[in-house]
Structures are given as structure tokens and as C-alpha cells.
Amino acid sequence: MILHGEVRSIDEFAEDEAALMEAIIAGLRTVTDPEIPVNIYDLGLIYRIEVKDEGVVEIDMTLTAPGCPVAGQMLGWVQQAVGVVEGVSDVKMKLVFDPPWDKSRMSDEVQLELGLI
Numbered sequence: 380m381i382l383h384g385e386v387r388s389i390d391e392f393a394e395d396e397a398a399l400m401e402a403i404i405a406g407l408r409t410v411t412d413p414e415i416p417v418n419i420y421d422l423g424l425i426y427r428i429e430v431k432d433e434g435v436v437e438i439d440m441t442l443t444a445p446g447c448p449v450a451g452q453m454l455g456w457v458q459q460a461v462g463v464v465e466g467v468s469d470v471k472m473k474l475v476f477d478p479p480w481d482k483s484r485m486s487d488e489v490q491l492e493l494g495l496i
Contacts, residue, residue: 396430399466403428403436406460413449417493419457423484426475434468436461441480450474 407420419425427439438457442450458470482495490496
């Protein structure tokens with residue numbers, strides 16, 4: 380595989396993609412839901428992350444409730460948190476409500492932290 384004139388193996392390319400995804404997830408974990416003081420990734424609000432060509436990242440996310448008063452702001456927070464990750468050139472957000480979010484989407488650690496299990 381050739382990227383920017385550099386020859387790389389498929390394994391090296393896969394490692395770079397895995398590292399980029401880890402960095403994106405780390406960025407997402409810096410954004411918290413204001414109603415539940417937990418990061419949006421572990422809360423289960425991120426439904427899809429896809430890295431496209433040239434570092435464009437597409438993210439599908441939901442909210443804990445459709446009437447969330449900071450919905451527009453939260454999308455901006457996510458774009459900013461992921462947009463500063465090295466290797467990301469643009470972040471395209473899509474707000475989705477299907478399937479609806481419920482507490483089963485939270486990580487076990489978050490459910491334990493919140494006293495739900």
C-alpha cells in the first residue's frame with residue numbers, strides 16, 4: 380500500500396488505523412453528557428465511527444433523550460474533541476434515534492459506577 384509516496388505493508392496500515400481509532404475514542408471519552416456525568420462513549424451514545432479517505436471521520440450518535448436541551452452543543456463538542464486528533468481532517472456528525480438509547484448500551488463499568496448493577 381502506498382500513502383503519500385511511502386510504501387507500507389497491510390499490517391502497518393492496519394496498525395495505523397487501529398491507533399487512529401483508539402485516539403478518536405480517547406477524544407470521545409473527553410465529552411460528557413451534562414445530565415449524566417459520564418463520557419458519551421462509555422454511556423453508549425456513539426453508534427458508529429467510520430474513518431474514510433483523507434482522515435474524514437463519520438460519527439453517528441444519539442442522545443439519552445430526544446429533547447436534550449444541549450443536543451446542538453453536544454454535537455459541536457464531539458466534533459471539536461475528535462477534530463483535534465492527529466490524522467483527522469474533518470468530522471461529519473449524524474444524530475440518530477434509531478435504535479433508541481437505553482441503559483443497556485452503557486458499559487458495565489458505567490452501570491456499576493451509577494449503581495445500576
